[in-house]
Amino acid sequence: MEALQSQSQSNNPNPIPIRNSLPSSMPLWPTIDGPLGLSEEESVSYARRFYNFGFALLPLLWAVNCFYFWPVLRHSDSFPRIRPYVVRSGIGFAVFATLLCSWALTFSIGGERLFGPVWDQLVMYNLADRLGLTSWS
Amino acid sequence: MAQTQTQTRRPCSSILDSLGEEIVRIIAPVSICMFLVVILVSVLNTESPFDASVASIATIAYTETTSDSTWDKFLGALLNSLAFVVVVTVVTFVLVLLFYFRCTRFLKLYMAFSAFVVLGFLGGEVSLFLIRHFSTPLDCVTFFLLLCNFAVVGVLAVFMSKMAIFVTQGYLVVIGMLVAYFFTMLPEWTTWAMLVAMALYDLAAVLLPIGPLRLLVELAISRDEEIPALVYEARPVNHGNLDPRDVVQRRLWRDRRVESSTHYSNLNANSDSDGANLVMESASSSANLNGNSNNNTASSGSYGYRNLVSVEEGRVQGTTDSDISVPLIDRGRNVLIGSLEEGASSENLLLEGIGLGSSGAIKLGLGDFIFYSVLVGRAAMYDFMTVYACYLAIIAGLGITLMLLALYQKALPALPVSIALGLLFYFLTRLLLEVFVVQCSLNLLLF
Numbered sequence: 001m002e003a004l005q006s007q008s009q010s011n012n013p014n015p016i017p018i019r020n021s022l023p024s025s026m027p028l029w030p031t032i033d034g035p036l037g038l039s040e041e042e043s044v045s046y047a048r049r050f051y052n053f054g055f056a057l058l059p060l061l062w063a064v065n066c067f068y069f070w071p072v073l074r075h076s077d078s079f080p081r082i083r084p085y086v087v088r089s090g091i092g093f094a095v096f097a098t099l100l101c102s103w104a105l106t107f108s109i110g111g112e113r114l115f116g117p118v119w120d121q122l123v124m125y126n127l128a129d130r131l132g133l134t135s136w137s
Numbered sequence: 138m139a140q141t142q143t144q145t146r147r148p149c150s151s152i153l154d155s156l157g158e159e160i161v162r163i164i165a166p167v168s169i170c171m172f173l174v175v176i177l178v179s180v181l182n183t184e185s186p187f188d189a190s191v192a193s194i195a196t197i198a199y200t201e202t203t204s205d206s207t208w209d210k211f212l213g214a215l216l217n218s219l220a221f222v223v224v225v226t227v228v229t230f231v232l233v234l235l236f237y238f239r240c241t242r243f244l245k246l247y248m249a250f251s252a253f254v255v256l257g258f259l260g261g262e263v264s265l266f267l268i269r270h271f272s273t274p275l276d277c278v279t280f281f282l283l284l285c286n287f288a289v290v291g292v293l294a295v296f297m298s299k300m301a302i303f304v305t306q307g308y309l310v311v312i313g314m315l316v317a318y319f320f321t322m323l324p325e326w327t328t329w330a331m332l333v334a335m336a337l338y339d340l341a342a343v344l345l346p347i348g349p350l351r352l353l354v355e356l357a358i359s360r361d362e363e364i365p366a367l368v369y370e371a372r373p374v375n376h377g378n379l380d381p382r383d384v385v386q387r388r389l390w391r392d393r394r395v396e397s398s399t400h401y402s403n404l405n406a407n408s409d410s411d412g413a414n415l416v417m418e419s420a421s422s423s424a425n426l427n428g429n430s431n432n433n434t435a436s437s438g439s440y441g442y443r444n445l446v447s448v449e450e451g452r453v454q455g456t457t458d459s460d461i462s463v464p465l466i467d468r469g470r471n472v473l474i475g476s477l478e479e480g481a482s483s484e485n486l487l488l489e490g491i492g493l494g495s496s497g498a499i500k501l502g503l504g505d506f507i508f509y510s511v512l513v514g515r516a517a518m519y520d521f522m523t524v525y526a527c528y529l530a531i532i533a534g535l536g537i538t539l540m541l542l543a544l545y546q547k548a549l550p551a552l553p554v555s556i557a558l559g560l561l562f563y564f565l566t567r568l569l570l571e572v573f574v575v576q577c578s579l580n581l582l583l584f
Contacts, residue, residue, distance in 0.1 A: 033302050036372070046299065060286040061293070068301040100279060108274040122276045128265045 027071040030079050040079065043069065047085040054089060062093035155374055160539060162371035163499045164532060166310050167506060173314045174510040175517040175524055178321055181266050182518060214326035218334035225338065229349035236356055236364065244365045249296045252312060257288035259315040295367065302372055309369045313503050317510030321518070328515050332556050335508055339550040354548055369506065373498040505551040512559045522574065523566045530562040531555045
């Protein structure tokens with residue numbers, strides 16, 4: 001772990017003026033914004049926070065986590081401190097999305113044949129009309 | 138001068154690459170916002186125009202009905218817009234007061250709350266309209282889950298200091314689109330009167346010495362703080378050969394030639410919530426769009442391999458801040474999501490005029506996005522011809538404002554020029570061009 005950490009720290013911005021000496025497979029910046037984004041230390045705390053908050057039924061936060069730390073995800077041996085969080089966020093998002101899509105598709109394709117009269121109560125436009133959600137005044 | 142500078146660095150690039158890129162990066166989101174509002178308006182308003190108008194603060198004085206005479210409508214619209222401007226002025230002064238007493242945290246929380254309301258409630262309303270229009274068989278569980286996700290991530294993206302720039306910019310555009318769509322639902326005369334009134338207010342508030350926005354800007358400068366506000370900041374343009382590894386920390390500067398130079402050296406480089414850094418790159422970018430910053434400035438040393446002379450010389454200028462805020466309120470639409478209604482929920486979005494960000498990238502306030510989109514949305518309610526004319530007029534106005542920004546190097550109101558041109562072209566198109574085009578088409582002459 002120590003060795004890995006020291007290796008990751010060597011990826012940190014260091015005052016070498018020539019950029020192309022670095023192998024292209026090692027990204028410098030953990031975020032997709034590159035130099036405009038976070039540094040590595042901040043990234044660890046942000047990745048961890050996004051991962052933890054995603055458990056509050058927020059799969060979109062997991063997706064944003066994966067998008068934001070895309071370089072970490074893409075290069076499999078970089079930033080070992082950030083990578084676990086991002087990978088787990090990705091897996092979580094994929095699982096959640098599969099479940100949600102399957103439920104939504106079952107609902108919309110199955111329709112009343114599958115659900116019976118409950119369908120009419122659950123579908124959104126009826127619910128909106130019933131609760132008066134779209135009336136303006 | 139900018140030309141020679143860029144040419145010494147990259148002889149193959151021209152001023153179009155730097156200046157053009159900067160301008161495109163601010164015009165693209167404005168265009169996208171307008172485009173989305175036009176689409177929403179044209180999709181959702183195909184049913185008969187309903188009489189019932191939205192009860193909001195903009196119709197506080199008078200509610201327009203189709204049976205009123207023209208003069209009544211005109212008077213009513215004037216009263217409405219006057220009331221609206223008065224409320225906006227009062228709220229801006231309250232904002233100045235709060236900022237003066239350093240209630241920044243309260244302001245930030247309140248704005249996060251209003252962003253949540255816009256994304257959650259307005260976004261929910263618009264998506265319900267769409268669902269009803271297309272009869273999508275979506276169930277309520279999925280809908281509420283998606284809406285909740287969208288709203289929460291949006292609030293985090295806009296108010297957390299560091300999130301993917303693309304996500305933040307996307308959410309700002311969406312917020313602008315939702316509020317603009319809401320405003321297009323106002324009665325017609327009120328909308329036009331409100332646009333004119335807001336343009337005049339913007340002009341007065343930013344340029345007059347007693348204007349609340351100017352006071353806010355001066356307060357922010359004197360304290361070197363950033364105003365908590367909703368503002369779109371374009372990504373700074375990267376000019377080639379700057380190695381980002383050389384500059385880890387963000388350097389922001391402001392050249393205070395008027396004030397004493399001791400102030401200048403005392404401030405440290407402190408990275409703040411803008412998410413944009415590397416001012417150096419922007420130093421070489423388009424001539425006068427540089428420099429201004431309302432954040433802490435850095436000592437003028439240690440700039441990597443940026444040419445210091447060019448930095449001091451002409452690029453960094455101006456002493457006024459770039460941030461102006463125009464609070465936009467809209468008071469409780471009696472939208473009734475039953476128990477969730479907050480009777481007097483006023484959204485107070487702090488929006489800023491046009492200015493220069495801490496990295497020299499262009500900043501445009503969300504209020505400008507909103508009012509441009511309202512104008513184009515209203516034009517879309519008439520016909521697409523007016524949409525094209527108004528769009529071109531607004532972009533031209535924005536270009537003129539950017540040029541003025543480059544010329545005067547201080548915060549400028551972005552509304553007046555564009556709204557004036559937009560209104561002019563809307564009425565000209567409606568009165569003159571349409572007749573011409575229709576007659577030409579009918580006689581199989583052209584079009």
